[in-house]
Amino acid sequence: MATTHVLPKLVGQRIKRREDPRLIQGRGTYVDDVKIVGMQHIAFKRSDIAHGRIRRLDVSVAKALEGVEAVFTGAQLAELIRPMPIGTPFPSPTHRAIAVDVVRYVGEAVAVVVARDRYVARDAVDAIVVEYEPLPAVVDLERAMTGQPAVIHADFPNNIALPQIASGTGVDASGKADDTKIDQAFAAADVVISQRMVNQRLVPNAMEPRGVVAHYEPGKGSLTMWSSTQNPHILRSMVAGMLGLGESQVRAIAPEVGGGFGAKINIYAEEYVAAAVSKALGLPVKWIEERTEAFVATTHGRDILGYVDLAATKDGKVLGLKLRLIADIGAYNMLLTAAIPTLTMLMANATYDIPAIRATLVEVFTNKTPTDAYRGAGRPEATYFVERAMDMLAAELRIDPAEVRRRNFIPSDKFPYATQMGAVYDSGDYEKALDVALAAAGWEALKAERDAARKQGRLVGLGLSMYVEVCGVGPSASLPTGGWEHAQVTVERDGRITAATGASPHGQGNETTFAQMLADQFGVPLEHVTILHGDTAVVKQGIGTFGSRSQAVGGTALVMAGARVKAKMAKFAGPLLEAHEADLVFENGIISVKGLPTSGKSFKDVASYAYVPVPLPEGLEPGLSEEAFFEPKNNTYPFGCHISMVEVDRQTGEPRLLKLVAVDDAGTLINPLIVEGQIHGGLAQGIGQALIEEAVYDEQGQLLTGSFMDYAMPRATDFPRFELQAMVTPTPVNPLGAKGVGEAGTLGSTPCLVAATVDALREFGVKHIDMSLRPEKLWRIIQGGRA
Amino acid sequence: MSQVAIIVNGKARKADVEPRMLLVHVLREQFNLTGTHLGCDTSQCGACTVLVDGRSAKSCTIFAVQADGSEVTTIEGLATDGQLHPLQKGFWDAHGLQCGYCTPGMIMSAVTLLRDTPDPTEAQIREGIAGNLCRCTGYQHIVDAIQLAAGRR
Amino acid sequence: MIPTGFEYERATSVADAVARLRASNGAAKLIAGGHSLVPLMKLRLSEPGRLIDIARIPELCGIRQVGDAIEIGAATVHHDVATSPLIATRCPMLAEAAAEIGDPQVRNRGTLGGSLAHADPSADYPAVILVLNATIHIVGPGGERVVQAATFFKDLLTVDLDPQEVIVSVRFKPVVSAGYAKLHQRASHYAIVGVAGVLDIQGGVVRSACVAVTGASTHAMRLSNVEHALAGQPLNDESIHKAASIAGAGVAVVNADVHASEEYRRAMIPVFTKRALEKARARSSA
Numbered sequence A: 001m002a003t004t005h006v007l008p009k010l011v012g013q014r015i016k017r018r019e020d021p022r023l024i025q026g027r028g029t030y031v032d033d034v035k036i037v038g039m040q041h042i043a044f045k046r047s048d049i050a051h052g053r054i055r056r057l058d059v060s061v062a063k064a065l066e067g068v069e070a071v072f073t074g075a076q077l078a079e080l081i082r083p084m085p086i087g088t089p090f091p092s093p094t095h096r097a098i099a100v101d102v103v104r105y106v107g108e109a110v111a112v113v114v115a116r117d118r119y120v121a122r123d124a125v126d127a128i129v130v131e132y133e134p135l136p137a138v139v140d141l142e143r144a145m146t147g148q149p150a151v152i153h154a155d156f157p158n159n160i161a162l163p164q165i166a167s168g169t170g171v172d173a174s175g176k177a178d179d180t181k182i183d184q185a186f187a188a189a190d191v192v193i194s195q196r197m198v199n200q201r202l203v204p205n206a207m208e209p210r211g212v213v214a215h216y217e218p219g220k221g222s223l224t225m226w227s228s229t230q231n232p233h234i235l236r237s238m239v240a241g242m243l244g245l246g247e248s249q250v251r252a253i254a255p256e257v258g259g260g261f262g263a264k265i266n267i268y269a270e271e272y273v274a275a276a277v278s279k280a281l282g283l284p285v286k287w288i289e290e291r292t293e294a295f296v297a298t299t300h301g302r303d304i305l306g307y308v309d310l311a312a313t314k315d316g317k318v319l320g321l322k323l324r325l326i327a328d329i330g331a332y333n334m335l336l337t338a339a340i341p342t343l344t345m346l347m348a349n350a351t352y353d354i355p356a357i358r359a360t361l362v363e364v365f366t367n368k369t370p371t372d373a374y375r376g377a378g379r380p381e382a383t384y385f386v387e388r389a390m391d392m393l394a395a396e397l398r399i400d401p402a403e404v405r406r407r408n409f410i411p412s413d414k415f416p417y418a419t420q421m422g423a424v425y426d427s428g429d430y431e432k433a434l435d436v437a438l439a440a441a442g443w444e445a446l447k448a449e450r451d452a453a454r455k456q457g458r459l460v461g462l463g464l465s466m467y468v469e470v471c472g473v474g475p476s477a478s479l480p481t482g483g484w485e486h487a488q489v490t491v492e493r494d495g496r497i498t499a500a501t502g503a504s505p506h507g508q509g510n511e512t513t514f515a516q517m518l519a520d521q522f523g524v525p526l527e528h529v530t531i532l533h534g535d536t537a538v539v540k541q542g543i544g545t546f547g548s549r550s551q552a553v554g555g556t557a558l559v560m561a562g563a564r565v566k567a568k569m570a571k572f573a574g575p576l577l578e579a580h581e582a583d584l585v586f587e588n589g590i591i592s593v594k595g596l597p598t599s600g601k602s603f604k605d606v607a608s609y610a611y612v613p614v615p616l617p618e619g620l621e622p623g624l625s626e627e628a629f630f631e632p633k634n635n636t637y638p639f640g641c642h643i644s645m646v647e648v649d650r651q652t653g654e655p656r657l658l659k660l661v662a663v664d665d666a667g668t669l670i671n672p673l674i675v676e677g678q679i680h681g682g683l684a685q686g687i688g689q690a691l692i693e694e695a696v697y698d699e700q701g702q703l704l705t706g707s708f709m710d711y712a713m714p715r716a717t718d719f720p721r722f723e724l725q726a727m728v729t730p731t732p733v734n735p736l737g738a739k740g741v742g743e744a745g746t747l748g749s750t751p752c753l754v755a756a757t758v759d760a761l762r763e764f765g766v767k768h769i770d771m772s773l774r775p776e777k778l779w780r781i782i783q784g785g786r787a
Numbered sequence B: 001m002s003q004v005a006i007i008v009n010g011k012a013r014k015a016d017v018e019p020r021m022l023l024v025h026v027l028r029e030q031f032n033l034t035g036t037h038l039g040c041d042t043s044q045c046g047a048c049t050v051l052v053d054g055r056s057a058k059s060c061t062i063f064a065v066q067a068d069g070s071e072v073t074t075i076e077g078l079a080t081d082g083q084l085h086p087l088q089k090g091f092w093d094a095h096g097l098q099c100g101y102c103t104p105g106m107i108m109s110a111v112t113l114l115r116d117t118p119d120p121t122e123a124q125i126r127e128g129i130a131g132n133l134c135r136c137t138g139y140q141h142i143v144d145a146i147q148l149a150a151g152r153r
Numbered sequence C: 001m002i003p004t005g006f007e008y009e010r011a012t013s014v015a016d017a018v019a020r021l022r023a024s025n026g027a028a029k030l031i032a033g034g035h036s037l038v039p040l041m042k043l044r045l046s047e048p049g050r051l052i053d054i055a056r057i058p059e060l061c062g063i064r065q066v067g068d069a070i071e072i073g074a075a076t077v078h079h080d081v082a083t084s085p086l087i088a089t090r091c092p093m094l095a096e097a098a099a100e101i102g103d104p105q106v107r108n109r110g111t112l113g114g115s116l117a118h119a120d121p122s123a124d125y126p127a128v129i130l131v132l133n134a135t136i137h138i139v140g141p142g143g144e145r146v147v148q149a150a151t152f153f154k155d156l157l158t159v160d161l162d163p164q165e166v167i168v169s170v171r172f173k174p175v176v177s178a179g180y181a182k183l184h185q186r187a188s189h190y191a192i193v194g195v196a197g198v199l200d201i202q203g204g205v206v207r208s209a210c211v212a213v214t215g216a217s218t219h220a221m222r223l224s225n226v227e228h229a230l231a232g233q234p235l236n237d238e239s240i241h242k243a244a245s246i247a248g249a250g251v252a253v254v255n256a257d258v259h260a261s262e263e264y265r266r267a268m269i270p271v272f273t274k275r276a277l278e279k280a281r282a283r284s285s286a
């Protein structure tokens, strides 16, 4: 029996975060906190019209201002860097980091200023004079597809960025579609639900705007960049390519990153420009985005129009689904722009066993800020379209929304389940998630509460939504960057553990969860483990943090590397303990022979021996440092069920969320405290989309909700206390069993709130309401109902 | 240029500033107190919240010259003798932060909230931080953190 | 985010402020809390050459009882109004309105005088000041003058105030039976529509009523048709409902923006009029 103090197992515990002490004391270093001697500030002159030809660009006054180092126009920049690259295999128009002749959205850069400080830089931007010949602004999506009122890119007739692609039942590998089965399904249906739905454009709005410091050192011929990015390794590769440098000449650092939500995956013009300008001038430069600038210059999310047709029997069994998607991608393709809506197609099955299913997608250019990933990226849209249709079916057939879903789930004994859309759902038990949620929410009691409230004349409604999500974004075949993750684990001479991970976090708490795993793996205290990340000079390789992949992919790479070090360490310990390495246990900072806890050597002693190996065991090299690349065979597919109660003010139309219950199954949980935080954050964004968030453009292509004055962001007062319940169905895809949780909250909550609101207004005969649920919109429904 | 004298975190400091210089920029760039952040340019987000003469204020909406002669407390001045302030502890214990960008401002708002309302209800807490946006947490753990600090949990 | 350059001065007294304004020949602007002016300057929508800071002038700060009236110094911040025990007991509507302004940090800096001088069409105070029949005390090169609230608000961002004048204080007879109700714009939390109502009640009958709306039009204004409809009526659900239902009928220009169309705003005026009056009624019976 062990007599020594036993270290608790940490995985699965609610461990306080290790990154917090610095952050709660204001000691974190975000990119705007980086200062370098001689550093200049850059600022961009941006187009204030949506579409136009630059007729005159006069930078002379700006250049002459005291403190201005240089001004570059688009044409000058074009000589320094190549056109902007994208990360998808789709066709893309030429896109210059700074516009050369035509501007295509409000916010597109037309010149860049380099100055002593940000005050002078701003003055210089104001002193630049630009005259445009205005061109018609392409704003309306469906008009845009007819080439009206203008064609944005000459090589893309009718503004079609991606001509229609199809997938699902009857579509072969070449994309050719045979409609027989789909048509049969719809012909056999008792009911068909058809609805046009808009999944509106959102502004990601990480609280830290973007920013970059670029420092080219002419003496060394190397560039160091600090950037508020989700993926420093991709940044390094892309910047090197753009500047014609070798990857080994570029070091990219993601310091503390103040949120990303997908919008900091893209590598932006400003990052390339900062690097190019620093190299051209031989000076360090800093660019910090202003919020109103971020509203137009950082990629937007969502903005997919869906035509949804659902065919079913009168018992509510779904026979067929058609999803016709049209994505408004804005003015240009960015890194992943074109790929995001394809994820909506991929997830068109949602949690259901649908005999015949077909999704098509067209992507369209408009004179708006380009779209790209935003928390959930394509999957919330799929969930929304399908779940809304299921609700409409339930309403049409007067079946309980929970019951309609129950009749259509993919059964739990069918996993892994290959959908007709090309996904292989790893594991799941959707009916159980539904039952857990119904019980947690007290569904029947809630219905009674709703009905009682209605009797008093209140407009109260209930909504329910299932979701299945793609996380642990994986195999290399699915990502142009490669879909692996990298880690290196080193046991230092003193027995401390240093681990480097390519999963570069921005709030996910990897320094804590990853340390929990390694501390358990090696049987050492948490404090003895240090996690390094976010610096390409420290972490040799990496992909980054997106697609809820840190834990499932990055975490797995880490324990793989850890296992390799551990195995080697056992080879050093074996001879010292006169035991076979397979009989050793690592516990409580001691390596001992199984069943003989007092026999052990301290972890530290074995570590130092590995670095001064006298004698060196046969066949071993000195040292304890190993790395691993984990290539997942599949994505993971977390799932869950959200239930909400909404009340609408009969006089004003203001909706209010009264209750939200979320049951989420993210597989094995490393740290439930952190997981809850991730879910809360996702819920807030999902609810935000349903209730208040919306990028609204006017006919001239001006963003009307272009600052926090007009773009509503959820505040603490907008929410009740969320009620969470975890379910654990481990994934077989990785040895941890962890699926990922970063985006889940945004999937279920959104359709669930819309459903609750539609339910609240059902006395007015409404079947569907597009988001956001603006009070005026709801008020009009109430008025119409009265009339 | 104007000279301003501000007592920052208990220490008398002086700086030469252009009158148009915002307090947040002087704190960050001249006094190297980079814990105070900037999250917007229209005074909505609260990331820049500090205490000016003991009360929460958005340092992006105050010119440094206006604060001449004032006492300013930033997140860096909250811990005393190496001891975390109860709110800092609360945020740590309750996982009241993720990316941490909103956190300093959030905590400074909560300082004023608890000064005015030492034993707040959940609704009062949510009202008390209504001037601070957080995109990561959904606020629930922040509410918990403030309740912890108020001895309510 | 970064304003254009300017000079900065601090005034030590109201007289000093007036003298400085005069000396600047129109180049200077007063700054009190700065919570309307600084955001405008940061967006370069206002570019004054000189700022004269009046926030610390002692005579401009504080809430006092003067006979049967209450006087609030122009540089008194919203927080102090919202939390003043005197106002809470004698004029709860004003505390209520002050507490609805912006957020805690804004209320710690923004001032009553600044709000009135700036006269944002969706600011909260103007409606309240109107229904209190407050007087606005102004000092300028020619000495002091007193303006009735009813004639103070002229047009969009336009009030009866000369660029060389300083608002010193606001005075009013406090009233308990009054209420303020506001529809918040969901991003900025300014008023889409805000209505303040005062009821003078005797023996269950409305002797007179004062009702004003903000947010709906270019500037805050009295709703005299509602006031007339209530005067002399017994105070009950029906009279409130009837009077409120015509609220806004006479308002010629109603704002429309991305948050609320003209039609919706118009429809909200009666809704919030009713809510304000119901609060007033509840307070009168408490």
Ligand SMILES: Cc1cc2nc3c(=O)[nH]c(=O)nc-3n(C[C@H](O)[C@H](O)[C@H](O)COP(=O)(O)OP(=O)(O)OC[C@H]3O[C@@H](n4cnc5c(N)ncnc54)[C@H](O)[C@@H]3O)c2cc1C
Pocket: B042, B043, B044, B061, C029, C030, C031, C032, C033, C034, C035, C036, C037, C038, C039, C054, C074, C075, C100, C101, C102, C103, C106, C109, C110, C111, C112, C113, C114, C115, C116, C117, C118, C120, C122, C123, C124, C125, C161, C165, C166, C167, C168, C188, C189, C190, C191
């Ligand atoms: C984020 C945010 C949210 C807000 N939300 C609301 C809201 O919901 N409701 C609302 O009503 N307001 C709101 N405001 C505005 C706020 O109440 C302002 O504080 C107020 O309108 C102006 O007061 P100030 O002292 O800050 O004025 P300043 O900004 O200092 O001055 C404004 C104008 O008034 C002039 N001025 C100031 N004082 C005087 C004086 N004594 N005599 C003559 N002229 C003077 C100045 O020269 C300037 O032109 C908000 C502000 C912000 C930043």
Ligand code: FES
Pocket: B037, B038, B039, B040, B041, B042, B043, B044, B045, B046, B047, B048, B049, B058, B059, B060, B061
């Ligand atoms: S930086 Fe957003 S309120 Fe100050």
Ligand code: FES
Pocket: A207, A258, A259, A507, B096, B097, B098, B099, B100, B101, B102, B103, B133, B134, B135, B136, B137
């Ligand atoms: S923790 Fe990231 S914004 Fe609040």
